[in-house]
Amino acid sequence: MATSSGSSEGDDAATAWLYAGMPDDIWEGEMRAVSLGAVDVLLCNVDGELVAYEDRCPHLANPLSQGVLSEHVLTCAAHEWVFDARTGQGINPEGVCLRRYPVRLDDDRILVGLPEGT
């Protein structure tokens, strides 16, 4: 059973919660791209926890969904930058970070929180 995770971007009133699929759509160890309006989101199920990031590498904007998720390590397909999929922090190189969005489960639906107006 997947669980959801929040982020520092928070559950405030300026967040629009958008439907991003059902938990059965993304099994543990899998990732998938979801287009939510103008934002392309990468959903990852890492050790049973759902996390969401902008589907855009901070290097040269390649979609991270074209990369590889192995356990908690996400590798971009373009130039092999490596990220910790649990946190979005860069492993190689360090000092970079993916843009993270909060995730919650509502009636067994996956909802991703995007800032209003995006």
Ligand code: FES
């Ligand atoms: S675009 Fe991802 S590593 Fe270059």
